[in-house]
Amino acid sequence: MKLYNLKNHNEQLSFIEATKIGLGSQQGLFFPLELPKFNIKTINSLLNLDFISRNYEILSTYIGKEISSSKLANCIEKAFSFPVPVKYVTNNIYCIELFHGPTLAFKDFGGRFLAQILSHVIDENEKITILTATSGDTGAAISHAFHGMKNIRVVVLYPKYNISILQEKLFCTIGDNIETIAVEGDFDICQSLVKMAFNDKDLKKSIFLNSANSINICRLLAQICYYFEAVSYFPEEIRNDVVISVPSGNFGNLTAGLLAKSLGLPIKRFIAATNINDTVPRYLSNGIWKPKKTISTISNAMDISHPNNWSRIEELFCRESWNLTDLAYGSVSDQTTKSSILELAEKGYISEPHSIIAWYLLQKNIKNNEFGCFLGTAHPAKFQDTIEKIIKKQIILPPELLKYISLPILSYDIKPTFKNLCDVLLK
Numbered sequence: 001m002k003l004y005n006l007k008n009h010n011e012q013l014s015f016i017e018a019t020k021i022g023l024g025s026q027q028g029l030f031f032p033l034e035l036p037k038f039n040i041k042t043i044n045s046l047l048n049l050d051f052i053s054r055n056y057e058i059l060s061t062y063i064g065k066e067i068s069s070s071k072l073a074n075c076i077e078k079a080f081s082f083p084v085p086v087k088y089v090t091n092n093i094y095c096i097e098l099f100h101g102p103t104l105a106f107k108d109f110g111g112r113f114l115a116q117i118l119s120h121v122i123d124e125n126e127k128i129t130i131l132t133a134t135s136g137d138t139g140a141a142i143s144h145a146f147h148g149m150k151n152i153r154v155v156v157l158y159p160k161y162n163i164s165i166l167q168e169k170l171f172c173t174i175g176d177n178i179e180t181i182a183v184e185g186d187f188d189i190c191q192s193l194v195k196m197a198f199n200d201k202d203l204k205k206s207i208f209l210n211s212a213n214s215i216n217i218c219r220l221l222a223q224i225c226y227y228f229e230a231v232s233y234f235p236e237e238i239r240n241d242v243v244i245s246v247p248s249g250n251f252g253n254l255t256a257g258l259l260a261k262s263l264g265l266p267i268k269r270f271i272a273a274t275n276i277n278d279t280v281p282r283y284l285s286n287g288i289w290k291p292k293k294t295i296s297t298i299s300n301a302m303d304i305s306h307p308n309n310w311s312r313i314e315e316l317f318c319r320e321s322w323n324l325t326d327l328a329y330g331s332v333s334d335q336t337t338k339s340s341i342l343e344l345a346e347k348g349y350i351s352e353p354h355s356i357i358a359w360y361l362l363q364k365n366i367k368n369n370e371f372g373c374f375l376g377t378a379h380p381a382k383f384q385d386t387i388e389k390i391i392k393k394q395i396i397l398p399p400e401l402l403k404y405i406s407l408p409i410l411s412y413d414i415k416p417t418f419k420n421l422c423d424v425l426l427k
C-alpha cells in the first residue's frame with residue numbers, strides 16, 4: 001500500500017513507514033494512493049462473513065503484501081477480541097455499540113490494531129516514542145493497547161479540566177511505559193503542542209516520535225471494519241436504505257466510514273454530527289471554514305474546532321467525485337443532548353453524551369422507508385456523573401472501570417508551552 005502526504009504529494013511512503021512516522025512533512029496527513037474497490041458480489045459475500053474473517057479481507061485489500069498474511073491475521077485476531085453488538089433503539093433506528101473493548105470506547109479498535117502492527121514492524125533495537133493528544137478516550141485506548149510493550153514509550157497529552165474523572169483514571173494511573181501530561185488548556189492546544197513536537201526535526205529524531213491519534217492511517221483503516229459489521233446486521237433487502245450517523249470531533253470516525261463507502265459498502269447517507277463546536281456543520285452550510293474558540297461541553301471528546309481529518313475527507317470527496325452536499329450534518333447543544341439522553345432512557349436505552357448527538361440528528365433526518373444506525377462511541381458508565389444527574393438513576397460501573405478508581409493519578413501538570421512539553425519529553 002502506498003500513501004502520499006496531502007501537503008506534499010511527492011512524499012510517498014509504504015503503509016509500514018506511514019504507520020511508523022504517523023505524520024508527514026509540513027504536518028501533512030497520509031492518504032492512500034489507490035482506493036481499492038469491491039464489486040457488489042464481493043460485498044455481499046463479505047457481509048456474510050464473521051467479524052474477524054471479514055476484517056482480514058478488508059484490511060489485507062488495503063495493506064497488500066507488506067505484512068505477511070499470517071502476521072496480519074494474528075494482529076487482527078488480537079486487536080478485535082471483543083464483541084460489537086448492534087442493538088435496537090427506537091423505531092427504525094439501531095446503535096452499533098463500539099464500546100465493549102477494554103477501555104469502553106471505540107478508540108480501542110484503532111488503538112489496539114496500531115499497537116499490534118507496530119509491535120510487528122519495529123526492530124529489536126529500535127526505540128520509539130508515541131506522542132499523542134487526547135480529548136478523553138484515545139489516551140485510554142492507546143495506553144492500554146501499548147502498556148508493557150518493549151521499546152515503546154507512550155506520552156499522552158490531555159486537557160486537564162475537560163475530561164471526566166473516570167476517563168482520566170482509566171489511563172493516568174497505569175505507569176511503566178505510559179506517561180501522561182495534564183495540560184492547562186483545551187484539546188486543540190494539546191493537539192497543537194503535539195504538532196509542534198512533530199515539526200521540530202531534532203526532537204523528532206532524538207526520540208523517534210510517532211503519532212497515535214487519528215492522524216495515524218493505521219487507526220483509520222481499523223475503523224473501516226465496523227461499518228461493514230453495522231451494515232451486515234440489516235437484511236439484504238434493506239441494505240441499500242441504511243443511513244449512518246457519526247458523532248464527530250476530529251472526524252477520524254467519519255473518514256473511516258467514507259472509506260468503507262469508497263470500498264463499495266452501500267451506505268445511503270452519512271450524518272456528520274457535532275456538538276456546539278460546529279466548524280464542519282457551518283462549513284457545509286455556508287462554504288466558509290472558520291473555526292471558533294473551542295467551547296467545553298458534556299460531550300468533551302468532541303470539543304474540537306480544528307478537526308484534523310477534514311483534509312482527508314475533502315480529498316476523498318474529490319478523488320471519488322462525490323459532492324459534499326450529499327453529506328448530512330447538524331450540531332446539538334448541551335441542553336438537547338441532556339433532554340435526549342432522558343428521552344431515550346425513558347424508552348429503555350441508556351446512551352451517553354456523544355452517541356446521543358448522533359441519535360438525535362438521525363431521528364430528525366431519517367425518512368420513513370429508511371433505516372438508521374448511529375455509532376455508540378463510548379460506554380455510558382464513562383460519564384456516570386453526568387448521566388446519573390440527567391436520568392436520576394444509578395448506573396452500574398463495569399468491573400473494567402472499578403479497579404482504576406482507587407488508584408492515584410500519575411500525570412505531570414504543565415502550562416501549555418512547547419518548552420514545558422520538551423522538558424518532559426527529553427527527561
Ligand SMILES: *Cc1c(COP(=O)(O)O)cnc(C)c1O
Pocket residue numbers: 105106107136137138214247248249250251252253254301302354355377378
Ligand atoms: C473520539 C470520540 C469521538 C469523536 O471521534 P472522531 O473520530 O474524533 O470524530 C466521539 N465520541 C467519543 C466517545 C470519542 O471518544
